[in-house]
Amino acid sequence: MAENPVAVVILAAGQGSRMQSDLPKVLHRLAGVPLIAHALAAARSLEPEQVIVVAGHGADQVGHAVADLEPEARIVLQSQQLGTGHAVRQTLPELEGFEGKVVVLYGDTPFIGQDTLAALASHTADIVVLGFEAEDPGRYGRLVTGARGLERIVEYKDADAATRRIALCNSGVMALDAALLRQLIVRLGNDNAAGEYYLTDLVELARAEGRRADVVTCDEEETLGINTRAELAAAEAAFQARARRAALEDGVTLSDPGTVWFALDTVVGRDAIIGQNVVFGPGVTIESGAEILPFCHLTGCHVSEGATVGPFARLRPGAELGADAHVGNFVEIKNSVLDEGVKVGHLTYLGDATIGEHANIGAGTVTCNYDGVMKHRTRIGARAFIGSDTMLVAPVSVGDAAMTGSGSVITQDVPDGALALARARQVNKPGLAIRLMDALRAKKEKR
Template sequence: MSQRSCLSVILAAGEGTRMKSALPKVLHQIAGLPMVAHVVKAAEAAGAGSQALVIGHGADEMRKAASKFAPKAETFVQEKRLGTAHAVLAARDAISKGYNDILVMFGDTPLIDADALTVARLKLAEGAAVVVIGFRPPNPTGYGRLIEKGGKLIAVREEKDCSAEERKIGFCNAGMMAVAGSQALTLLDAVGNKNAKGEYYLTDIVEIASGQGLDVVATEASFESALGINNRAELAQAEGIWQARRRHEAMLSGVTLIAPETVYFSHDTEIGADTIVEPNVWFGPGVKIATGAKIHAFSHFEGATIASNCEVGPFARLRPGADLRNKAKVGNFCEVKKATIEEGAKVNHLTYIGDARVGAGANIGAGAITCNYDGYSKFFTDIGEGAFVGSNSSLVAPVSIGKRGYIASGSVITESVPDDALAFGRARQKTIPGKAKELRERFASAAAAKKKAAGADH
């Protein structure tokens, strides 16, 4: 297999009108990644070193998206939608390059298992010319049936064309197939359009190949792997299946999920063994967590790195660029953005740290914030090793707090603080004996007068 070249032709030209969206259907996301990107990843995992994307609706948007998830893929536009065989032939230039194997896939089947594609390729290596991937849905109504005889596939029959006996067949067409590269264009060019819709159907190559004495077989994928997405309800169903798979995988790899059904992963989440994740945690794209971390409930992460033995949450938000080093702690109702929290540092509660470094062993008090934005530009705050920032302090960037510096609670710090210095940045307290009683009496009198006036109006 490793010596056989492979091209995946991914059909992604459909408008997806049932999605009720201006966004091309295959760009709707599962686990933070476009559906079609999941298909590309599965093809690559099955050994397809090259990809051809057949696009149509939203072509410019598709090309822009593909440049991120499949930068080396060739794109081909299907100008008119004349059937699946016609769509595959839009990629004629790519197919003609002489690949051993051609995988034909659909951009709206994001759960396809790479193993199912690998099995199909193995059948090609054993001599098959066409391999159709089938599945067994709970209810086969509406699906094309795979007609087999003597272990060979002889036809793919649309349900409306099936005999009563054929309708009893539960083995159905998943749409995807593998075709020998040496036979692909000959078979595709032989497909006609003499049917009610006047379209060129990819499934016709089964009977064409059989009629030429070529070997045609069917392989089986799970129902979930073959699930196609046509509307947002099915999109949510696919998301649920993907999440369930990923949670199961995480737990088998040594991660504790207290309430698995409430934890949501992204396509690229990395999470180490002996990490404990409490309920209602959301991992957005770009999150990496090392071993032994503890993630408390109701926390939200995106683009963050969490080192070993860190503790985060509950109700914490780590935004892109958050970098927590070993044994760092970010507590409840804290937000960290583009900031490094060094080893053993603590950001315990009700705090915002943005565009900053918090040195090893430093302690940030409740309600403290870095004031990093002046309405036009972002500025950096550097907090030294072992520093103490008192509660409700505002550090106005650019500013630095030296090693073991001490910031008094309630301070507004606008100038840098040297190592081991104590800084106050607040107005001097003034206490006036008896003034509170005078104020209460004045306020009560004013309130009574207002209430009396309101009554007189009625």
């Protein structure tokens, strides 16, 4: 067991009615991934023994998303949304026997930093709350502090005028000893304006037990919660501004930073060059010295050192480009490996393919990988030359240093060094073009 074990509880049960959406709020996308992915990534930074997600509205959808993002996370159901305290109480069976610190996060609060979470998890107080000095405190709950640390948390709707003048606000995020949580959570009441069980009331209960409560503070921007489409758009802008700034500081050239869009997990090496209007979806790694030209869309792919992509190219999940490979304009690559020096100039689709080093793929080449039921793989050897407008009907292999003639439909394997021609013999009909056009024009004039 870790010296200071941590369990993370992520609250993700709310409907988010202000989003005006049938989609659960935590599944709306920010930086290419659902909001809940940001909370899960934050949780991961603590190396927790357990991650528990409390789902409610759209629980099946949330559960499927969490399973894809963090398979080891556990899902518990809050069938009635009766407040944050009630939500955390649903996790008690999962926390049975756990001895350590429980950190409570929110699925719609994406920007809490690793340093802030580490400070929360390592704090020596029995219960510690994340607070921030708000520029406009508005309707946030207030943190009332004194000589003995945090005295109580007061929800805005329950606060008097003097309490509402306090600028130190509650983010809702907290950490507390697991044994203390189990002891106090069952004692929460709902005698408040909303009739809900507030997690924040644990502070007052803990103080009554002689336990120490305290506050860790962070910048207000870390606590930004998403409740509306406008707030989601503002969060996207904030994320992109931060990601662009970080890329530039790390030695990446962005030709027009404001037009480059990053995902949560985008990795770009130093001295890479990113052109205008490039969009990174999740799961992209660009190695040092690679160049992505304008108007490209990349998702779930890896681009090695010295490779070039674009303009107007699309790399889909499973695309692996070796060093110095070139993927040109209007090329789409999916679930394919291109070895070192492969050239795919333009107007080509490569799906479920393996391409050997220094092969040249002509314009208009298509790997016909789908038979309507299953996908099949195409293998092209090193230094092969695929003529323009070749259809490769998978499963099929083209050997090392082999060639295909332009316009061929390849349905059988091509041996090493062989030339494959698979097209109908050309037949010329003298004068037929002129006679045909004359007949068509005459027909048109009669109409």
